[in-house]
Each structure stands twice: as structure tokens, then as C-alpha cells.
Amino acid sequence: xxxxxxxxxxxxxxxxxxxxxxxxxxxxxxxxxxxxxxxxxxxxxxxxxxxxxxxxxxxxxxxxxxxxxxxxxxxxxxxxxxxxxxxxxxxxxxxxxxxxxxxxxxxxxxxxxxxxxxxxxxxxxxxxxxxxxxxxxxxxxxxxxxxxxxxxxxxxxxxxxxxxxxxxxxxxxxxxxxxxxxxxxxxxxxxxxxxxxxxxxxxxxxxxxxxxxxxxxxxxxxxxxxxxxxxxxxxxxxxxxxxxxxxxxxxxxxxxxxxxxxxxxxxxxxxxxxxxxxxxxxxxxxxxxxxxxxxxxxxxxxxxxxxxxxxxxxxxxxxxxxxxxxxxxxxxxxxxxxxxxxxxxxxxxxxxxxxxxxxxxxxxxxxxxxxxxxxxxxxxxxxxxxxxxxxxxxxxxxxxxxxxxxxxxxxxxxxxxxxxxxxxxxxxxxxxxxxxxxxxxxxxxxxxxxxxxxxxxxxxxxxxxxxxxxxxxxxxxxxxxxxxxxxxxxxxxxxxxxxxxxxxxxxxxxxxxxxxxxxxxxxxxxxxxxxxxxxxxxxxxxxxxxxxxxxxxxxxxxxxxxxxxxxxxx
Amino acid sequence: xxxxxxxxxxxxxxxxxxxxxxxxxxxxxxxxxxxxxxxxxxxxxxxxxxxxxxxxxxxxxxxxxxxxxxxxxxxxxxxxxxxxxxxxxxxxxxxxxxxxxxxxxxxxxxxxxxxxxxxxxx
Numbered sequence: 242x243x244x245x246x247x248x249x250x251x252x253x254x255x256x257x258x259x260x261x262x263x264x265x266x267x268x269x270x271x272x273x274x275x276x277x278x279x280x281x282x283x284x285x286x287x288x289x290x291x292x293x294x295x296x297x298x299x300x301x302x303x304x305x306x307x308x309x310x311x312x313x314x315x316x317x318x319x320x321x322x323x324x325x326x327x328x329x330x331x332x333x334x335x336x337x338x339x340x341x342x343x344x345x346x347x348x349x350x351x352x353x354x355x356x357x358x359x360x361x362x363x364x365x366x367x368x369x370x371x372x373x374x375x376x377x378x379x380x381x382x383x384x385x386x387x388x389x390x391x392x393x394x395x396x397x398x399x400x401x402x403x404x405x406x407x408x409x410x411x412x413x414x415x416x417x418x419x420x421x422x423x424x425x426x427x428x429x430x431x432x433x434x435x436x437x438x439x440x441x442x443x444x445x446x447x448x449x450x451x452x453x454x455x456x457x458x459x460x461x462x463x464x465x466x467x468x469x470x471x472x473x474x475x476x477x478x479x480x481x482x483x484x485x486x487x488x489x490x491x492x493x494x495x496x497x498x499x500x501x502x503x504x505x506x507x508x509x510x511x512x513x514x515x516x517x518x519x520x521x522x523x524x525x526x527x528x529x530x531x532x533x534x535x536x537x538x539x540x541x542x543x544x545x546x547x548x549x550x551x552x553x554x555x556x557x558x559x560x561x562x563x564x565x566x567x568x569x570x571x572x573x574x575x576x577x578x579x580x581x582x583x584x585x586x587x588x589x590x591x592x593x594x595x596x597x598x599x600x601x602x603x604x605x606x607x608x609x610x611x612x613x614x615x616x617x618x619x620x621x622x623x624x625x626x627x628x629x630x631x632x633x634x635x636x637x638x639x640x641x642x643x644x645x646x647x648x649x650x651x652x653x654x655x656x657x658x659x660x661x662x663x664x665x666x667x668x669x670x671x672x673x674x675x676x677x678x679x680x681x682x683x684x685x686x687x688x689x690x691x692x693x694x695x696x697x698x699x700x701x702x703x704x705x706x707x708x709x710x711x712x713x714x715x716x717x718x719x720x721x722x723x724x725x726x727x728x729x730x731x732x733x734x735x736x737x738x739x740x741x742x743x744x745x746x747x748x749x750x751x752x753x754x755x756x757x758x759x760x761x762x763x764x765x766x767x768x769x770x771x772x773x774x775x776x777x778x779x780x781x782x783x784x785x786x787x788x789x790x791x792x793x794x795x796x797x798x799x800x801x802x803x804x805x806x807x808x809x810x811x
Numbered sequence: 812x813x814x815x816x817x818x819x820x821x822x823x824x825x826x827x828x829x830x831x832x833x834x835x836x837x838x839x840x841x842x843x844x845x846x847x848x849x850x851x852x853x854x855x856x857x858x859x860x861x862x863x864x865x866x867x868x869x870x871x872x873x874x875x876x877x878x879x880x881x882x883x884x885x886x887x888x889x890x891x892x893x894x895x896x897x898x899x900x901x902x903x904x905x906x907x908x909x910x911x912x913x914x915x916x917x918x919x920x921x922x923x924x925x926x927x928x929x930x931x932x933x
Contacts, residue, residue, distance in 0.1 A: 286834065287832055290830040290831070291832040296855035366908075368897055370857060371897065371899075390834060413828075413834070413838075437874065440832075440853065442853035443832050443833060475871040476854035476871075476873035529919065531915045531919055531924070532924070538896075538915075541893060542856065542893075544896070545892070545893045547871075548892060549870060549892075
């Protein structure tokens with residue numbers, strides 16, 4: 242039984258189609274609807290439980306418009322990210338987040354957090370699952386149509402090249418869907434290459450592939466090597482508590498430099514792991530039983546990995562590994578080309594982890610707060626932008642000639658006899674992109690070797706015969722997206738001949754001041770990059786903002802004000 | 812990965828079929844859903860969190876199948892533990908978690924902890 246053709250599928254029209262099911266997608270849908278658009282939102286999985294937030298937790302930076310307070314956020318990662326962030330963008334995102342993020346509490350029937358110095362005065366309140374449950378409820382309440390288990394597979398483009406909708410499959414109904422829309426917001430997450438990083442296996446880079454097929458560009462794909470420490474047996478990649486950790490090797494020798502002032506050194510841990518197993522426990526400043534209870538309550542998902550196997554994370558040693566979070570907590574994604582989160586293609590908008598987060602984080606991770614803030618801000622901006630654009634089309638939006646522009650991994654209209662083993666392709670992409678020996682410690686020779694293999698895989702995924710189940714069809718398309726995303730990451734990594742942010746080149750170990758630019762990357766068969774200037778000079782850090790909110794508190798003193806901040810941010 | 816759909820507890824509400832973000836379950840009319848694509852399970856524990864009768868168990872092991880024993884899980888209090896810890900389910904509320912956090916913090920502020928260990932752990 243192959244997927245039924247269009248005749249028996251769903252055919253719908255909307256002003257704005259939002260693709261994705263996490264916070265950025267929900268905010269975009271709500272913002273578009275608020276701006277008068279008829280909205281449909283489609284998600285690969287189930288809106289409310291899909292994506293990186295629903296399985297995990299993260300807090301938005303809700304900061305009132307007070308310069309000193311906002312400077313702390315803006316400059317927190319400015320230097321760490323290689324000065325690629327744009328502080329004006331941060332201001333816009335913080336404005337949106339300040340206005341909208343607290344509504345979650347209101348919709349959920351919670352007392353809003355009390356603010357102290359512009360930050361929530363308590364943290365660990367709402368978990369990701371709860372936040373996303375509330376968002377689903379709100380999206381439904383305002384009458385937005387949700388299609389669950391309906392992965393988008395390709396965009397529709399009109400005669401002049403503007404994006405005009407998308408189509409995909411309903412994998413539990415075994416039928417196609419097509420939505421013709423005035424504008425499309427891609428907010429379906431980043432790419433973690435099916436590493437099983439917590440909640441990230443729905444994030445297979447589909448949005449990146451769809452965007453490039455429609456003519457859009459990506460940016461910051463060289464900043465895709467984010468790894469999180471994780472209990473070796475499990476999937477829980479929550480980072481926050483490793484600031485309380487000691488790391489030892491198999492002989493019980495402390496690994497120096499793995500954790501310093503609350504900053505974890507991924508490369509130190511990676512180097513140690515290349516020499517043998519690494520063990521960990523949370524024994525730094527966690528002696529107070531009340532504090533342990535706080536940690537338990539704040540991150541039930543982190544604790545589940547231990548409770549289920551009978552490990553006490555505070556007293557027992559457990560083996561860790563590094564799990565790739567890719568662009569989910571890296572910063573690469575669809576390049577934002579307009580003030581309203583539009584791309585270089587008319588009618589196409591991007592938000593959340595599908596978009597580059599270089600505008601706020603540069604080349605440093607957007608994890609632990611900024612990404613969530615970006616999801617809230619960019620979702621609201623993109624949704625409003627898409628609604629305005631759709632309205633400008635007037636009546637002709639739904640009557641345009643359109644064609645689907647997807648290619649790799651999809652069954653072509655003319656039947657193809659060749660096919661590929663999607664699971665095998667996934668395995669082979671993972672062999673190039675998951676090992677931290679290849680991805681963290683980059684060299685020209687290593688990148689070229691991987692790009693050679695990935696290029697062969699790209700040829701392999703070009704054609705497929707019609708597949709017998711929606712699951713298989715979906716996995717084939719995902720495999721193509723994973724190959725494409727890996728190629729863009731490594732090609733951009735090859736072209737950035739320096740070390741900046743999380744992009745580390747062993748053969749160019751230093752930051753080169755002459756390379757303070759973005760690298761736009763694109764192309765399908767033939768890849769290309771081009772330099773995009775960062776507007777303005779490097780902004781000097783304000784002298785009074787030395788207390789970075791990212792810097793960890795001295796845990797031994799149990800500075801609870803800062804711990805609350807950390808808890809919200811984690 | 813998902814290892815257990817308890818036949819005795821499952822009420823065939825099929826919420827897990829809906830909420831699983833990676834579409835691991837298949838609906839079986841009139842029966843408990845089947846674990847159809849176990850290797851697609853991303854070990855996010857969300858099916859457990861949404862199950863209204865604590866019939867599901869997702870083992871922490873994300874990359875390999877492990878055998879589980881339902882009776883043993885019940886005895887250890889592990890069935891439904893994640894749901895309770897989220898403050899979900901009958902008799903629980905996320906608000907209780909928040910209150911308890913505030914209480915603990917206030918107590919730590921009022922009565923700082925002095926470690927009986929005078930030297931650092933290492």
C-alpha cells in the first residue's frame with residue numbers, strides 16, 4: 242500500500258501556514274491569527290509533545306526595558322559568540338519576549354512569576370511539558386486548525402518564485418495533505434541528526450532542506466557542533482547541573498578543566514573521552530539536602546534517567562558521554578534577511594531553531610535561555626510578518642499557479658525503480674557527523690574526507706520509488722534532510738578558516754578578526770558560501786556589566802538569587 | 812526506550828498513540844496499543860507523562876532494549892513516577908512543585924547550610 246494520491250488527500254487553504262509544533266511555531270501561529278490571518282499549523286509529531294522544549298525545559302529571558310538589565314543579557318554571549326550577534330536584534334527579541342512570554346502563566350492559570358531586578362524571582366516553575374500543553378490549549382482555544390502527525394515534506398512555490406504553501410503526509414491516516422497559503426512560517430526546529438538528544442529526534446533538518454529547495458539561504462551552519470554531556474545509557478542531555486559535577490577518569494583521577502566557574506569545557510571532556518571512559522557525580526556544593534530537593538523538583542526529566550536505574554546522582558559515579566545537539570543548541574539555520582523574520586524568498590518566514598540564532602548568540606550556543614527567548618521573539622515577529630505579507634496578496638493568494646519544489650528523498654511523479662535504504666543512509670551520515678573526534682576537532686583534511694562521503698550519500702538519496710508505508714516515506718525524506726544538513730555544516734566549516742564560537746579548527750586555532758562576518762551557505766548538488774557582513778563595529782562591553790548572568794554562582798555559598806536565575810535559564 | 816504497555820492497566824484511550832512525537836505506537840482497535848517501532852523511541856518519557864493510568868514504562872536506556880518486570884516496577888514505585896514528579900495526574904499539581912520550591916528556597920535563605928565537611932570533596 243503506497244501513499245494515496247492527492248485526490249483522496251486533504252486540500253486546505255489558509256492565509257498563513259505554520260510548519261512546526263514547538264514554542265516558536267505556536268507563537269507564530271498565535272501572532273499571525275492575532276494579526277487577522279486564517280492560520281493552519283502542521284506538525285510532524287504532536288503539537289504539544291514534539292520538539293526540544295516539550296521533553297525538556299527552558300526559560301525565556303523576560304527582561305523589562307531597562308538598559309542595565311538588558312545589557313547583561315545582550316553581552317552575556319557577545320564575545321563568546323565571536324561578536325556576530327546584533328544587539329538591535331536582541332532588543333527586538335527581548336521586547337517581544339517581555340510582552341508575550343508571561344502570557345503562558347496567565348493561560349495556564351498560574352500566578353505569574355514575581356520579578357526581582359527584571360528576572361523571575363523563582364525558577365523551575367513550569368516544565369517544558371507543561372508549557373507546551375498550555376500552548377496547545379491556547380492555539381486550539383483561538384480556533385487555529387492543527388494537523389498532528391502531518392510532516393511537511395516540500396514547499397509550494399508560485400510562478401514568480403514566492404512560497405505559496407506546502408504539502409506533506411498524514412502518517413497516521415496514510416494520506417497526503419496540501420495547504421495553499423499566502424505565506425509560510427518554517428518553525429520546525431533544527432537538526433540533531435537523530436542522536437536521541439532529549440526531545441530532538443523530531444528535529445531532522447527538514448526545514449533547512451525545504452527552505453533551500455525553495456531558494457532560501459542558510460547561515461551559521463558552521464556553528465553546529467554543540468554537544469551535551471549525557472548519562473551514557475540514556476537520552477537526557479540537560480546541561481545545567483553539570484556545573485555541580487566532578488569529572489574523573491577510569492582510575493578516579495580528577496579531570497582538570499572540565500568544569501570551571503560553572504562553565505563546562507566540552508572540548509576538555511571530549512579529549513578525556515577519546516582516552517577512555519569518564520565518570521561524573523554532582524558533588525560540588527550540593528551537600529544541603531534541601532538544595533538536592535530543589536534540583537530534583539526543578540528538573541524531573543534529568544532525574545528520571547537516574548531514578549529509573551537506581552543511581553543516586555549526588556553520591557554515585559556514573560559514566561557520561563557527549564551527545565550531539567547539532568543546530569538545536571548550535572546556532573545555524575535559515576538566514577533571516579528582513580526585519581520581520583523573512584528569508585530571501587518572498588512569502589517564506591523562519592522562526593525558532595529552524596532559523597539562524599546568530600543574530601542573538603553569534604557562534605556560541607543558544608542553549609539555556611537565549612534559544613527559548615529567540616523562539617518566543619522570532620515566533621511572534623515571523624507570525625505577524627507572514628500575516629501582513631499574506632494580506633498584501635489580496636484575493637489572488639489562493640488562485641496562484643503553484644508547483645512543489647521538493648526533490649531528494651521524495652518519490653518523483655514519474656515512477657522510479659531505484660530506491661535507497663534510508664536507515665543505512667542515516668547510519669552513514671551519523672558516522673560522519675556524530676563522532677566528536679570529527680565534529681569538534683575539525684581540520685581541512687577531515688572535513689574534506691567527510692564531505693566526500695556525504696556527497697556520495699547525497700547522490701544516493703536523489704531518487705526513490707514510492708514507498709509502501711508513510712513511515713518509510715518519511716524516513717527517506719528525513720535521511721535526505723540529514724545528509725543535506727551535514728553537508729552544509731561541514732562545507733561552511735571548511736570555508737570558515739579560523740576558530741570562532743563553537744567552530745574549532747585544529748589547523749586554524751585562532752580567531753581571525755578579518756573573518757567577523759556571517760557565512761551564508763546554500764546549494765543542493767553544488768554547495769556555495771558567501772560572506773555576509775555583520776553591520777557595525779564591535780560594541781564595547783559596558784563597564785558595569787561584568788556580572789554575567791551566565792557565570793555560575795559560587796555554589797558553595799548557595800547564592801539563591803543567582804540559583805533562581807540559573808534555574809529559569811536552564 | 813518504551814518497554815512496557817501494561818495489559819492490565821491500559822484502558823485503550825490511545826492518548827499515547829497521539830502524543831508520541833516519533834509515532835512509535837500503533838493503534839489496535841479494542842486493545843492496548845502496540846509498540847510498533849521501538850527503535851524510533853527517543854526516550855523522552857512523554858507517553859508516560861500523558862498516560863492517565865500509569866500503564867507505560869519508558870526505560871532510561873535510550874539505545875538498547877532492556878527487559879522490565881511490571882511487578883518489580885510497581886514495587887519500586889517507578890510506574891507513573893515521572894508523571895507525579897511533573898505534578899501531573901490526579902492528586903498532583905504543578906503548583907505544588909512551585910510552592911515547594913519557594914518553601915525550600917525561603918528556608919535555605921533563613922537557615923543557611925553549613926557543610927559538616929570542612930574541606931572540599933577532592
